[in-house]
Amino acid sequence: MKIAANDLKRQHDLYAKEYDDKAVEVLNSGWYVLGNEVKKFEEEFAGYIGSEYCVGCASGLDALQIAFRVIGIREGDEVIVCAHSYIACVMGITMNRGTPVFVEPDRYDNIDASKIEEKITDYTKAILAVHLYGQSCDMDAIMDIARKHSLKVVEDCAQAHGTMWKGKKIGSIGDIGCWSFYPTKNLGAFGDGGALTTDNKTYAEEFRVIRNYGSKKLHYENDIIGMNSRLDELQAGLLRVKLNHLDDLNAERNRIAERYLNEVDNPHIRPLMTRPGSNNVYHQFVIHSDRRDELMAYLKENEIGTIIHYPIPPHLQVAYAYLGHKKGDFPVTEKYADEVLSLPMYNGMSEEEQDYVIAKLNAF
Numbered sequence: 373m374k375i376a377a378n379d380l381k382r383q384h385d386l387y388a389k390e391y392d393d394k395a396v397e398v399l400n401s402g403w404y405v406l407g408n409e410v411k412k413f414e415e416e417f418a419g420y421i422g423s424e425y426c427v428g429c430a431s432g433l434d435a436l437q438i439a440f441r442v443i444g445i446r447e448g449d450e451v452i453v454c455a456h457s458y459i460a461c462v463m464g465i466t467m468n469r470g471t472p473v474f475v476e477p478d479r480y481d482n483i484d485a486s487k488i489e490e491k492i493t494d495y496t497k498a499i500l501a502v503h504l505y506g507q508s509c510d511m512d513a514i515m516d517i518a519r520k521h522s523l524k525v526v527e528d529c530a531q532a533h534g535t536m537w538k539g540k541k542i543g544s545i546g547d548i549g550c551w552s553f554y555p556t557k558n559l560g561a562f563g564d565g566g567a568l569t570t571d572n573k574t575y576a577e578e579f580r581v582i583r584n585y586g587s588k589k590l591h592y593e594n595d596i597i598g599m600n601s602r603l604d605e606l607q608a609g610l611l612r613v614k615l616n617h618l619d620d621l622n623a624e625r626n627r628i629a630e631r632y633l634n635e636v637d638n639p640h641i642r643p644l645m646t647r648p649g650s651n652n653v654y655h656q657f658v659i660h661s662d663r664r665d666e667l668m669a670y671l672k673e674n675e676i677g678t679i680i681h682y683p684i685p686p687h688l689q690v691a692y693a694y695l696g697h698k699k700g701d702f703p704v705t706e707k708y709a710d711e712v713l714s715l716p717m718y719n720g721m722s723e724e725e726q727d728y729v730i731a732k733l734n735a736f
């Protein structure tokens with residue numbers, strides 16, 4: 373049996389007619405960028421998250437870049453971020469000439485909040501809470517630290533659409549939530565897309581201006597130097613369809629995860645647990661293994677696809693050599709990069725496929 377790490381065709385097939393009808397509707401509308409579908413999606417997504425405002429943009433990275441710009445990150449400012457995170461998290465900071473200050477992850481693979489305060493300096497302006505793999509960071513601890521030191525909190529919610537921290541949706545807890553709708557995300561579009569959520573009216577207005585060349589009007593009056601980071605009508609329309617099904621899609625991922633958690637029994641495979649206080653939307657089902665590379669090769673021989681999220685931590689990337697970090701600076705992060713493996717997890721994964729993966733994992 374051949375099983376991909378992810379299969380996007382399956383999730384399309386689940387609600388194919390609804391997507392196809394919406395696509396035709398938008399194509400026939402004659403309006404393709406920043407129109408009624410975007411407006412409706414922004415309202416519906418803000419409602420779903422429990423934020424006052426949602427502003428669509430072109431990608432998750434753009435959302436991060438815009439967020440740090442709007443909270444005023446500039447050269448010399450420091451932003452605290454988990455060392456075990458995706459490269460885009462760091463790029464959002466450095467595209468504004470801010471400096472990422474890395475903190476090791478805890479045993480839930482998200483920022484270790486107990487290690488944040490020791491990294492705070494006179495230059496620290498913000499904390500980026502990256503909710504990696506589908507579960508929430510310890511938002512109580514992060515918000516307490518932020519209040520105590522007058523720091524802004526930006527949430528990277530790109531892997532956690534629908535995740536809650538103690539009954540509140542993530543993306544509505546910090547000052548700004550940044551979202552990606554890249555096709556593989558839990559709320560994935562059929563192309564690129566992103567959004568920002570906030571309760572701050574001034575921020576929301578600034579997001580709208582920046583995404584549209586720095587213009588408050590639709591065209592040709594520019595107050596600041598902005599970007600072209602608009603959300604397409606087609607993507608917004610398709611996202612509206614998927615948003616209606618998001619809770620069901622996340623519930624299906626949870627059922628697959630439950631099977632992995634209950635049925636995989638192998639001393640070389642340690643599934644990542646979920647932090648008390650958070651639920652999990654299982655953007656990825658991540659395991660740690662002391663024999664990760666061997667396990668990955670074995671699964672590949674058995675035609676089971678897996679992915680490493682992520683093999684090289686940002687502090688060791690060539691792009692960030694200028695920060696002056698070296699191997700050994702973040703031993704927990706570097707260990708995780710050698711241990712983590714994401715098992716097949718996608719909407720529309722059949723029971724037989726799950727059986728096969730579980731049997732092969734147990735036979736390793």
Ligand SMILES: *Cc1c(COP(=O)(O)O)cnc(C)c1O
Nearest residue numbers: 431432433458460530531552554
């Ligand atoms: C996907 C992702 C992003 C970037 O989103 P794009 O839409 O690909 O730019 C940022 N942060 C995290 C944690 C992500 O997983």
